[in-house]
Amino acid sequence: MNTFYFLALNGLTMAALLFIMASGLTLAFGLMRVVNLAHGAFYLLGGYIGVQVIRDTGSLTLGILAGGAVALVGGLLMERFLLQRVRGMDLSEALLTIAVGLIIADALLVVYGGQPVSLPLPRELRAPVDLGVMMYPYFRVLIMIFAVLLGIALWLVMTYTRIGAAIRAGVDDRETAMTQGINVPLLFGGVFAVASFLAGVAGVIGTSYMSLTQGLDVRVLMLSLVVIIIGGMGSLKGAAVGALITGMVSSFATGYLPQFALFFLFLPMTLILVFRPQGLFGRVT
Amino acid sequence: MKYAKTLIVSSISALAVGATAHLQADDTLRIGVIGPTTGVFSFFGEQQRMGVELAMEELAEQLEALNIEVEFYDSQGDAETTVDRLRAMESRDDVDLVVGPVLGGTGLAGLEWAKSSGMPTVISYSAPEDITMRDRAENVVRAGWTGAQPMFAFGEYVAEELGHQRIVMVGQDYSFPYNQLGGFLKGFCAAGGESVERIWHPTGTSDYSSILATLPDGDALLYNGAGSDGLAFFQQYYDFGIDAQMPLLGGSNFFAVGDLPEMGEQAIGGLSALQYAEGLETDNFQAFRDAFWAMHGDEVMPLAPAEHGYVAFMMAVNAFESANGGDRDALIAALRETEMPDAPRGPFHLDEYGNPVQNIYINEVQEVDGRLVNVPIKTYENVSQFGPFDAEEYLAGEPDSRDFPPGNCSDPYYD
Numbered sequence: 182m183n184t185f186y187f188l189a190l191n192g193l194t195m196a197a198l199l200f201i202m203a204s205g206l207t208l209a210f211g212l213m214r215v216v217n218l219a220h221g222a223f224y225l226l227g228g229y230i231g232v233q234v235i236r237d238t239g240s241l242t243l244g245i246l247a248g249g250a251v252a253l254v255g256g257l258l259m260e261r262f263l264l265q266r267v268r269g270m271d272l273s274e275a276l277l278t279i280a281v282g283l284i285i286a287d288a289l290l291v292v293y294g295g296q297p298v299s300l301p302l303p304r305e306l307r308a309p310v311d312l313g314v315m316m317y318p319y320f321r322v323l324i325m326i327f328a329v330l331l332g333i334a335l336w337l338v339m340t341y342t343r344i345g346a347a348i349r350a351g352v353d354d355r356e357t358a359m360t361q362g363i364n365v366p367l368l369f370g371g372v373f374a375v376a377s378f379l380a381g382v383a384g385v386i387g388t389s390y391m392s393l394t395q396g397l398d399v400r401v402l403m404l405s406l407v408v409i410i411i412g413g414m415g416s417l418k419g420a421a422v423g424a425l426i427t428g429m430v431s432s433f434a435t436g437y438l439p440q441f442a443l444f445f446l447f448l449p450m451t452l453i454l455v456f457r458p459q460g461l462f463g464r465v466t
Numbered sequence: 467m468k469y470a471k472t473l474i475v476s477s478i479s480a481l482a483v484g485a486t487a488h489l490q491a492d493d494t495l496r497i498g499v500i501g502p503t504t505g506v507f508s509f510f511g512e513q514q515r516m517g518v519e520l521a522m523e524e525l526a527e528q529l530e531a532l533n534i535e536v537e538f539y540d541s542q543g544d545a546e547t548t549v550d551r552l553r554a555m556e557s558r559d560d561v562d563l564v565v566g567p568v569l570g571g572t573g574l575a576g577l578e579w580a581k582s583s584g585m586p587t588v589i590s591y592s593a594p595e596d597i598t599m600r601d602r603a604e605n606v607v608r609a610g611w612t613g614a615q616p617m618f619a620f621g622e623y624v625a626e627e628l629g630h631q632r633i634v635m636v637g638q639d640y641s642f643p644y645n646q647l648g649g650f651l652k653g654f655c656a657a658g659g660e661s662v663e664r665i666w667h668p669t670g671t672s673d674y675s676s677i678l679a680t681l682p683d684g685d686a687l688l689y690n691g692a693g694s695d696g697l698a699f700f701q702q703y704y705d706f707g708i709d710a711q712m713p714l715l716g717g718s719n720f721f722a723v724g725d726l727p728e729m730g731e732q733a734i735g736g737l738s739a740l741q742y743a744e745g746l747e748t749d750n751f752q753a754f755r756d757a758f759w760a761m762h763g764d765e766v767m768p769l770a771p772a773e774h775g776y777v778a779f780m781m782a783v784n785a786f787e788s789a790n791g792g793d794r795d796a797l798i799a800a801l802r803e804t805e806m807p808d809a810p811r812g813p814f815h816l817d818e819y820g821n822p823v824q825n826i827y828i829n830e831v832q833e834v835d836g837r838l839v840n841v842p843i844k845t846y847e848n849v850s851q852f853g854p855f856d857a858e859e860y861l862a863g864e865p866d867s868r869d870f871p872p873g874n875c876s877d878p879y880y881d
Contacts, residue, residue: 392701
């Protein structure tokens, strides 16, 4: 039984990290119809910067904010100066984000080298806490709490604020929203910035237990895409459920059949694509 | 007039051909050094480059007397690029001898090319055993090791000295860890071990929590991998407190190459085995390390890829010296007879298949002068790539794979 809880908690930790990554990605997609393939590179960027700041200052909070902030600036610049030039051209947009992702990853390789990096966490964060069913490392519990709070915050913003209403209107019908006086380009920039910020934050948080290395950008991006394909692109609820499914499947598959972990990871996505291509909570366009 | 023009053109071309012929006939000898100096694996290529540069400085007189030039090539850690560079060395740059490649896959690609070209080649860090076993070529020798070579001794040590009977192995799912485990099992079972349970995971796995949740029981855990996977595994192993149940042992690259500073104090006491140890206290080694620090700064620790590059280059220059020039057959014959009694890692000579017979050190991570280093606590002398086994018999056997050799020591295979 202990093993079951253990695997379930691992699944939840992974789901939490995936949700932080995927929520931004899916919102940006829903609003702008751009799959940001540089999202993984922002994870890497945030991670490296965050770890460096934590090493220099010793402050975890500062590191997480710095990682997020750098990614935010990167995302904003990319949206303002590059993506706006190719608005509406699907292929150009996708290729552009791939290019930016490659450039960021390669620049990081030049600056930080190819050796893996780990995050120096204070001892009290690494210590296990008693969850009632079993002991579990404290920082992993924090990651889960953070993801839940983030989910609630995003949901509140989307449901109860003017900005949220504007985003929802933009997702539903961009042209009509513009005629209503919503400043859509500003909205695009804002959502893109938040999405990149979350990717950068995820980069720092994820490094607390996964070492940071070249190539992780692609793996993280792939997992986030799996999550939003399962959940339905553009849906926040979908991102949460998709992250939960992906995290759990991955955890139990790695636990019991490690050699087939990747197979089981992509199985739910394949089934969804066959039987419900728009995703669990996506809408047919 | 037309005749004169043709004459001029043809004499110019004749001159050009003559000039080329002259260029090729000059008495400059050229060594091409290849390794990944950019890209994800640049750590290994940079180490090799620094080792070679140190050897060049120490051998400056011989290089001048023999008129040897050295050129560095970047393989980018990619097999195809490696072969491109090797081709360019031969056809464009008139290289007489190659030192490298460094990584497993590029080593095999380099071997294939060297077979067809006949180029005298000294492979440095690249460890696939078939380079000097089932696919060996007369013109290719190795300054480094095979994946199984240090692990025969480690298996023996774990069973005999540590008394562990049942081992749980978690490893990266590709050929190098198969070979490492193969060596480990053969040594472990021969020394009275009971069983090794294997768990292979895809390379690039970053979350091991679920593997750790379902670990079978054992006396110790062997992590058979390295790099970012190894670092993530190491952290999570301690996060979940598994170290209290089973001590953690490392494959050859786990503590030895690059990750140690990132692992931090928790790594202290970690055991692994390699033909090299940066904590060696022999005069030869300390002279090498001090010279290395004097040249490249003491924030860089010379690790196995650096020493192997250094030694490979020395083997090359020695071969030129005894061949008295660049004649291929003489060079190859000289390389094959290599003896290095004063190598930093300890004395070695090549076996008849072209791989070093050398010391294997059981290393323990210790803190020395404020940095973490692998300190040898036991030495197995004169270990060949076949370990304690007969070469012919070993070669006739199956190559190591995901499921071979068997994990249960009572299997008839071990009789």
